Structures are given as structure tokens and as C-alpha cells.
Amino acid sequence: MNRLSLVILGIAAASIARLVFAAGSARAQQASDMNAIKAAHAAFYAALSARDVKAMAAVWARKSHVVVIGPVSKAAAVGYKNAVADYWPRVFARLPELSSAISSIAQTRTNGDMAWVIGTEHVVARTRSGKALNYSAFFTDILEKIGDRWLMVAHHAHRIAR
């Protein structure tokens, strides 16, 4: 073999090795992404039930495209800085007692750097004026991987019609 053949053979071998490595590492990445998505999603519900403004701020993407629609929303809150940052403190102020627990997950799906989780949550709360709330709601949550972190970019929840 001459020097040129050796170089070409070397490049071909490196390409094959890279493909094999990429396939294995894509599978590992997918499993690790799914765990990170579930953890990020659980952190959102933990922050909600803890009425923790700081923990809630930590789970959201600081992006102008994030959206929140809650059970009593009259308009969508669009943009982290413009709307979503203030949305949660207002919810926590309105509901001095609040717990929201996931009761069932209909679907968790990821494709590339996006993911969505759809399911049912059970809300038990008390308003500032003392009114007790106790209901099931559907939620659709969307997450995006930004840098190496999965963050919430959309939350849509509504009380299940009776």
C-alpha cells in the first residue's frame, strides 16, 4: 500500500468508528435526556406545591417565547420577563395554601431538544378569602433543552369539566 491508500483507509476507519460511537452515544443520550426531562418536570410541580418563587424561577427558560395558561387565565402569559416571571408570585399570593400533585401521565415524549408531558394533576388549595378548591386538571407541559439543561417553556392547565 502506498502512503495515499493508507491515508484514505485511515479516514474510512475513523468514519466508521465515529458512526458506531454516535449510535451508542445517541441511545445513552436519549435515556439520560428522558431522566432529565422527568426530573425537570417534577421540579416544576415541587416548586408549585411549595409555593416557592425561587424554585419556580429556576425551572423556567428565560425566553420571550415561554407561555403559561392556568385554570383561571383570561389571557395567555407570554414571555418570561414580560409575564411568566410575575405569574407565579401572583398565583402564590392568591392561594396561601396550594398543593398540586400529578395523578397520571398520559404521555411523555422527546424529540431532539424538545419534550412534552401531558397528564392529570390534582389541585387542593385555599384562596386568600378562605374558599377551598379541590379539583382535577389536565396539563400540557413543554420543555426545551437549553445548553445542557431541560427547562419549562410552556404550561397549559385547565380544570376538567364536570
Next chain:
Amino acid sequence: MNRLSLVILGIAAASIARLVFAAGSARAQQASDMNAIKAAHAAFYAALSARDVKAMAAVWARKSHVVVIGPVSKAAAVGYKNAVADYWPRVFARLPELSSAISSIAQTRTNGDMAWVIGTEHVVARTRSGKALNYSAFFTDILEKIGDRWLMVAHHAHRIAR
């Protein structure tokens, strides 16, 4: 320059050309994806207002992970074949008159092979028993690119609380 240097130089030049081409083509792809997403989303609402079972079937991904939650759903419809395929004919049978028009889009976002659209729709309908419906609803719709087509994978809509 010897033959080996020429081969290495050629490979380097090809790599740079590929990167430059990929950047331009990614931008063009993104713009063309956004148009295709908007068209697929509009086709869903057109099928809804036309009460057209065939047109509605054409906009959905034939996947077990698709989910629909409508304004009067008590449970999420999960899976195309198992639930979503039957969901729409039942809606159309329940509502002999139905029109649903998008009144505003809060956000349309795409990342890779996924996209979501969140907004408000206005529903005007009449039930089989003659009851008139006229209300605004929030929707969160999720689409996925499968092969070269953008298809609906989730629809969550609920009547805006008064």
C-alpha cells in the same frame, strides 16, 4: 506540494464548504419548516370547521403517542389507532354544526423536528339536541415532522373560564 498534502488540503476545503452550505441550508430549512408548520396547523382547524373526518385523519400522526384533550374531555385520548381516530367522528356526530376559528396566536415555536402553537380559538356550534355553543378556548397544539411532513401529535383545548 506532494500528493499527500494535496489530499489533506482537499479534505479540509471540502469540510469548510460543507459547513458553510449547512449553515445556509439550515436557515432556509427553518423558514420552510415554519411555513409547513403553519399550513399543517391551519389544515387541522379547516378540517375541524368542515367536520371532515378524512381531512382530519390526514393531519394526524399515526402514532401511539398522540394525545387529544378537548373542552369536555373527562380523560385524555391517547394513541392514534386506540383513541384519536375515533375521537373526531364522535365530536362531529355530537355537533352537527361546528366552526372553530383561530382568534389569536400567542406563540409558534419550532426546534428540530418538533413544534408547538399556543393560542385562542373561537368556537360556535350546535349540539344534536339543539343547544347553541359560543365560546372562546385556549389551545396548545404540538406537531412533529415525520418523514418530510409536519403532523399533529397533540391537541389540548379548553373553554376559557368566565
